[in-house]
Amino acid sequence: MTFEKFLFYVFSAILVFAATMVITRRNPVHSALFLVLAFFTSSILWMLLEAEFLAIVLVLVYVGAVMVLFLFVVMMLDIDQAAMRAGFIKMLPVGLLVAGIMAVEMFLVVGPKYFGLDKYAMPAPHPADYSNTEELGNVLYTIYMYPVEIASVILLVGIIAAIGLTLRRRPDNKRIDPALQVQVKKGPDRIRVVKMPAEKKMEAK
Amino acid sequence: MDAFLDILWILIKIVAIVLPLMLCVAYYTLAERKVISYMQVRIGPNRVGPRGSLQPIADAVKLMFKEIILPTNANKTLFILAPMLSIGPALAAWAVFPFSEDLVLADINAGLLYLLALTSVGVYGVIIAGWASNSKYAFLSAIRCGAQIVAYEIAMGFALVVVLIAAGSLNLGDIVQAQAGSWGFLNWFWIPLLPIFVIYFVSGVAETNRAPFDVAEGESEIVAGFHVEYSGMTFAVFFLAEYANMILISALTAIMFMGGWLSPFHGIPLLGTLFDLVPGFIWLLLKTLVVAFLFLWFRATFPRYRYDQIMRLGWKVFIPITIVWIVLAGFFVAV
Numbered sequence: 001m002t003f004e005k006f007l008f009y010v011f012s013a014i015l016v017f018a019a020t021m022v023i024t025r026r027n028p029v030h031s032a033l034f035l036v037l038a039f040f041t042s043s044i045l046w047m048l049l050e051a052e053f054l055a056i057v058l059v060l061v062y063v064g065a066v067m068v069l070f071l072f073v074v075m076m077l078d079i080d081q082a083a084m085r086a087g088f089i090k091m092l093p094v095g096l097l098v099a100g101i102m103a104v105e106m107f108l109v110v111g112p113k114y115f116g117l118d119k120y121a122m123p124a125p126h127p128a129d130y131s132n133t134e135e136l137g138n139v140l141y142t143i144y145m146y147p148v149e150i151a152s153v154i155l156l157v158g159i160i161a162a163i164g165l166t167l168r169r170r171p172d173n174k175r176i177d178p179a180l181q182v183q184v185k186k187g188p189d190r191i192r193v194v195k196m197p198a199e200k201k202m203e204a205k
Numbered sequence: 206m207d208a209f210l211d212i213l214w215i216l217i218k219i220v221a222i223v224l225p226l227m228l229c230v231a232y233y234t235l236a237e238r239k240v241i242s243y244m245q246v247r248i249g250p251n252r253v254g255p256r257g258s259l260q261p262i263a264d265a266v267k268l269m270f271k272e273i274i275l276p277t278n279a280n281k282t283l284f285i286l287a288p289m290l291s292i293g294p295a296l297a298a299w300a301v302f303p304f305s306e307d308l309v310l311a312d313i314n315a316g317l318l319y320l321l322a323l324t325s326v327g328v329y330g331v332i333i334a335g336w337a338s339n340s341k342y343a344f345l346s347a348i349r350c351g352a353q354i355v356a357y358e359i360a361m362g363f364a365l366v367v368v369l370i371a372a373g374s375l376n377l378g379d380i381v382q383a384q385a386g387s388w389g390f391l392n393w394f395w396i397p398l399l400p401i402f403v404i405y406f407v408s409g410v411a412e413t414n415r416a417p418f419d420v421a422e423g424e425s426e427i428v429a430g431f432h433v434e435y436s437g438m439t440f441a442v443f444f445l446a447e448y449a450n451m452i453l454i455s456a457l458t459a460i461m462f463m464g465g466w467l468s469p470f471h472g473i474p475l476l477g478t479l480f481d482l483v484p485g486f487i488w489l490l491l492k493t494l495v496v497a498f499l500f501l502w503f504r505a506t507f508p509r510y511r512y513d514q515i516m517r518l519g520w521k522v523f524i525p526i527t528i529v530w531i532v533l534a535g536f537f538v539a540v
Contacts, residue, residue: 003208029283029336033283033333036329052313052314052315053315053318056315056318056319056321056322057318057322059322059325059326060318060321060322060325063322063325063326064321064322064325064326064328064358065325065355065358068325068328068329068332068351068355069355071329071332072332072348072351075332075336075344129314130314131314131315132314132315133314133315133318133375134314176513178514178517
């Protein structure tokens with residue numbers, strides 16, 4: 001067994017363990033953290049496939065951004081565990097049925113008869129100066145130019161829609177406008193001199 | 206057997222990087238206290254060793270022998286795990302850092318991307334610490350800190366994209382080489398990318414939760430921040446992580462915008478040939494120290510930002526400017 005193969009089995013075992021923990025832990029924060037571990041190990045598996053760009057971007061995007069926001073929400077939740085567990089036995093047959101169908105379907109599509117060394121030749125390892133990033137860039141911005149551009153426009157529309165849905169001005173909101181704040185003049189804007197009649201001095205008794 | 210020797214050799218190299226780094230962190234804390242003292246017309250630590258020079262050692266010994274208190278309602282595993290998660294990325298980032306032309310632990314193609322990924326992972330230590338402590342103050346601070354880091358990470362990432370467009374490479378060594386030229390320090394990226402240089406450094410200050418962006422440790426509002434419940438060595442590890450991150454940001458600023466190990470006088474007659482004899486590592490060290498000093502200077506000078514202003518600066522000022530500069534840089538590179 002080569003060293004790479006050994007690493008593959010070690011990290012695959014960690015990945016499967018982490019993925020199981022995600023769905024079995026009672027505490028949602030623990031589940032989210034095990035999901036982070038799962039992302040990390042799968043990124044290492046991609047690294048073993050010499051896809052270093054995808055591996056690092058997986059960590060950057062999913063671990064560094066998506067899961068942080070996820071964790072934020074999960075931490076502030078107050079989930080009633082008992083209510084979540086209720087009806088587990090009743091739902092179990094349906095769940096097992098769906099899981100079984102999905103497993104069979106996946107086996108049909110990605111079964112061993114489509115893969116293996118007799119179907120595809122063993123890919124030769126790339127030399128040390130091979131840049132996965134450059135290869136990917138060359139392909140993405142030439143052959144797959146339109147799909148990339150269309151996907152990015154769809155994402156942009158998604159961003160605008162998300163902001164548009166949450167953007168609302170409440171009338172009682174005392175928000176501060178920095179543009180107005182910096183325009184304040186030294187004289188009349190800051191101090192208001194109020195004229196008042198002079199008060200009478202108290203007479204000593 | 207060969208594989209084993211390789212791993213041993215790599216381990217030796219890692220120790221050779223981490224040990225001096227830890228020493229630097231220890232003395233950076235002393236430098237901070239001294240520099241701020243002199244700026245505030247005080248003397249600062251002056252009891253342990255000559256002129257207080259052994260103060261960090263005394264602090265380290267004290268923290269090591271203090272009891273680690275586990276709060277009763279804390280989540281024990283995560284409580285202990287959090288400091289480790291915060292120092293891990295801070296140290297791992299140094300793996301791709303080029304100390305001179307050929308002195309780098311892992312000379313990988315996607316070095317910049319790796320750095321970006323690791324700095325984004327650093328936020329977990331803080332968030333988990335805040336949650337696992339089971340304390341209101343720690344949790345509030347973790348949320349403040351998390352939101353701030355996520356916001357400034359984007360500006361920082363975009364600033365690095367501009368650098369990568371200008372240099373045409375993700376490899377840190379190649380980025381330094383792209384700044385070499387016959388004009389000495391006028392060739393470095395800080396002139397063509399001046400706004401990006403400023404944005405990168407200010408985002409770096411915000412990313413490390415340093416003054417004036419240190420709302421995560423607002424003493425007057427939330428006691429001490431996400432590490433209120435930590436004591437002894439667990440607290441010290443958070444401290445080490447913060448200072449290691451500051452040194453990392455300083456060193457990266459030196460690499461990305463100030464020519465890394467290049468001599469500033471290269472190409473200037475007489476002066477250039479004289480200073481080319483100085484080893485590149487010395488130049489890198491000097492540049493890093495200058496930027497690291499700025500961190501301390503900021504802390505002694507600026508009052509703390511208000512939280513909504515921090516968010517406004519990150520999202521509404523820095524990110525739009527960096528996006529404009531990405532377009533501009535792309536245009537200039539293409540022409």
